[in-house]
Amino acid sequence: MSLPVILARRAPTEAGRAALAAFHTSASSSSSSEKPTRSRKRARLSAAADSPLPSDILPTLLVGPPDPISNLRPIRYLNNSNSSSGAVASGSKAVSTNHHPYSTSEFTSSSSALLSSEERRRSGRRTAGGASSDLHIPPSEYYSALLAQLESASLAHRLRTTRAWSYDHRFWADNNARFTRDLTNSTSNSQATPGDAPPAAEGGNEHAAEFYQSWLSANADRHRAYNRALVSRTFGDLAPEARFRLLVGWVRVVAWWEREVRARVLRLLGSGAMKR
Numbered sequence: 001m002s003l004p005v006i007l008a009r010r011a012p013t014e015a016g017r018a019a020l021a022a023f024h025t026s027a028s029s030s031s032s033s034e035k036p037t038r039s040r041k042r043a044r045l046s047a048a049a050d051s052p053l054p055s056d057i058l059p060t061l062l063v064g065p066p067d068p069i070s071n072l073r074p075i076r077y078l079n080n081s082n083s084s085s086g087a088v089a090s091g092s093k094a095v096s097t098n099h100h101p102y103s104t105s106e107f108t109s110s111s112s113a114l115l116s117s118e119e120r121r122r123s124g125r126r127t128a129g130g131a132s133s134d135l136h137i138p139p140s141e142y143y144s145a146l147l148a149q150l151e152s153a154s155l156a157h158r159l160r161t162t163r164a165w166s167y168d169h170r171f172w173a174d175n176n177a178r179f180t181r182d183l184t185n186s187t188s189n190s191q192a193t194p195g196d197a198p199p200a201a202e203g204g205n206e207h208a209a210e211f212y213q214s215w216l217s218a219n220a221d222r223h224r225a226y227n228r229a230l231v232s233r234t235f236g237d238l239a240p241e242a243r244f245r246l247l248v249g250w251v252r253v254v255a256w257w258e259r260e261v262r263a264r265v266l267r268l269l270g271s272g273a274m275k276r
Contacts, residue, residue: 054251056080057151059158070172075165077158137263143254150251153244160237167233171226179215186211 059077066073139147190207216223 053255054150054248057147058154058248067169067173069176070169071176072165072169072172075161137266139258140262143258146251146254150247153247156240157244160240164233178219182215183211
């Protein structure tokens with residue numbers, strides 16, 4: 001059996017205190033000296049980002065609070081472009097806003113502010129970077145085709161997700177409404193005949209168990225049909241969802257290549273030609 005080893009803490013000496021203070025001072029100075037280096041590195045990495053990014057196409061997923069009837073959390077997609085978010089904000093007024101988790105109009109100003117700040121950062125980098133950073137490097141044809149394919153796949157993914165959530169919401173809202181209505185009717189009917197009712201605690205539990213069992217038996221066909229549809233939809237969406245996720249990953253890899261390799265090489269070649 002191993003015994004625990006107890007280490008006694010001794011008070012540091014004057015030399016130890018001085019060494020410890022010097023260590024903290026050097027560590028803080030080194031960390032403060034590393035911050036500008038890391039920020040400059042991030043600026044260099046993002047300085048070549050003239051090509052559109054996958055995040056400019058993929059929408060932002062918003063998840064709201066649970067619905068009071070179906071207990072499912074609604075999902076909303078917010079387009080990252082300013083025009084698309086404005087269209088969503090104006091179009092949301094025509095759609096029913098019952099239990100809507102967010103006001104889409106509040107994201108219009110934030111998205112436009114983010115867009116303007118990004119434009120200011122890019123213009124500042126071009127001004128500070130000199131002639132080499134003024135060179136605009138358009139994306140390659142392959143990357144442009146990938147972005148178009150990603151946009152179509154993203155729309156199909158949103159359609160599948162919205163359709164699945166709407167189907168689940170309709171079923172569970174109807175199912176829970178039926179259950180609440182039948183439970184209320186059964187409870188009121190049992191309370192109408194108090195002479196045959198057992199004591200409150202035992203009678204309430206037995207009545208709830210009997211009602212739940214009979215209610216599940218009466219609605220078994222509906223539940224089996226929903227389960228079959230759910231399994232069929234899940235297996236049917238596996239292949240499209242896998243292709244979409246692989247496409248998103250590949251587009252990000254190509255975007256990194258366009259930004260960090262291709263754009264840098266073309267800028268170096270362009271700056272060399274301008275110097276000659």
